[in-house]
Amino acid sequence: MKRDDCALAQDVEPVREAFRFDERRLAQWLRANVDEQAGTPQVSQFRGGQSNPTYRVDTARGSYVLRRKPPGDLLKGAHAVDREHRVLAALHKAAFPVPRVHALCLDRDVIGTEFYVMDRVEGRVFWNPRLPEVAAPQRAAYCDAMNETIARLHGIDPAAIGLADYGRTGGYFERQIARWSGQYRDDALAGRDPNMDRLAEWLPQHVPAGDETAISHGDFRCDNMIFHPTEPRVLAVLDWELSTLGHPLADFSYHAMMYRLPPSIMHGLLGEDLALLGLTSEADYVAAYARRTGRDGIPNYAFYIAFNMFRLAAILHGIKGRLLRGTASSARAVDMAKNVEPLAQLAWQQAELAMREAG
Structure with missing residues (x-):
């Protein structure tokens, strides 16, 4: 199966050895909490989900998706499937395109971790x-x-859908820089990088003035969305593990970062002839988001890109650490871990661009 196959239903494989569990226990739980007629499920594993292992569960009455914490030793606060469940439930009630959630299991005795x-x-x-x-x-x-879709997400009032306490209000960049710097520094097994060290010092000193708070997805990419089978319409946004209350420009610039990444990192668009491909230009994409969210533009854009490249590099650094500890949940973990150093270098280049633009 090619990695660019767009059919989610086919992008599965047999459950990998390190992520198997007692399917009989799952069947009992499904009958008690989701569908009493579920019968014996057939379980396969999606090839994505490098952070939280994700499974397809086919039963006699329907087809479901199961998201779980990975097994093994985990960093504090990571892989919070309970938060994913909460935000999905709230957004579904608000008619935002997410899957309907059925139940959360915090009993580790069922399959070994929460799901x-x-x-x-x-x-x-x-x-x-x-x-x-x-x-x-x-x-x-x-x-x-x-x-x-991302503009609509940022227009939702968190308090109106019961998410007023889903994260802290204000100071998002300061907290995030501290968080990812800390996780990067704490994972000694994955090693250190000079550009990551430099960014960890530079970023907190150059946070733009002004603050906003919105529901932030945290990993808004095309492969975390399910589109209508034939129409240009988003049916569901997936993978909310990194979601919180945060600055909407941080969330949007992470999504738009694809324009400044090379093809070797997350299929980036840097250097491509976008007009020939029929894709929207970066300038037009940024302008469309600004228009939809009532902005004149996005000043300090290079800072937001530098921040997000640093953040992504820290996430990949964590995957590298899990790989070395034997707990990485994706077969792609090896390739992803190789991108820490080149991504950190790109992030520092964006920081230098931000400094030049600031004069």
């Missing part, structure tokens, strides 16, 4: 932001659908 179960949404997942499966004249419409 939750949600509906499996039928549709397409695009692993490559070039959208090669879509005809070139239609690609801009898919770009616009992603743009509209």
Whole structure:
């Protein structure tokens, strides 16, 4: 199966050895908490989900997705499936495109770690932001659908849907820089990088003035969305492990960072002929988001990109550490871990650009 296959339903494999569990115990739990007619489930594992292992669960009555904490020693506060369950439930009630969640299990005796179960949404997942499966004249419409979806997310009032305490208000960049700097420094097994060290010192000293708070997805990418089978429409946004209350420009610039990453990192678009591909330009994409969220533009954009490259490098640094400890949950972990150093170098280049633009 090619990695760019857009059919989510096919992007599964037999459960990998390190992530197997007692499927009989799961069947009992499903019958008690989701569907009493569930019968004996058939379980397979999605190839994605490098942080929280994700499974397809087919029963006599339906098809579900199970997200769990990975087994093994985990960093404090990581892999919070209970938070994922909470934000999904709240957003589903607000008619934002997410799967319907059924139940959360905090009893580790069932499959070994906490998990939750949600509906499996039928549709397409695009692993490559070039959208090669879509005809070139239609690609801009898919770009616009992603743009509209993240703008809509940032327009939701957290308090209105019961998420007023889902994170702290204000000081988002300071907290995030401290968090990811700390996780990077604490994972001694994964080693140190000079650009990461430099960014950890520079970023907190150059946070732009002004503050905002919105629901932040934290990993908003095309491969974390399920699109309608034939239309440029987002049916579900997935993978909310990193979600919190945060600065919307941090969330958006992480998503738009694809324009400044090379193809070797997350299928980045740097150096591509976007017009030839039929994709929206970076300037137009940023302008569309600004328009939808009532902004004149996004000053200090290079800082936001530098911050997000640093944050992503810290996440990949954590994957590298889990790989060395034998707890990485994705077969792609080896390739992802190799990107820590080049990504940190790109992040520092964005920091230098931010300094030049600031004069």
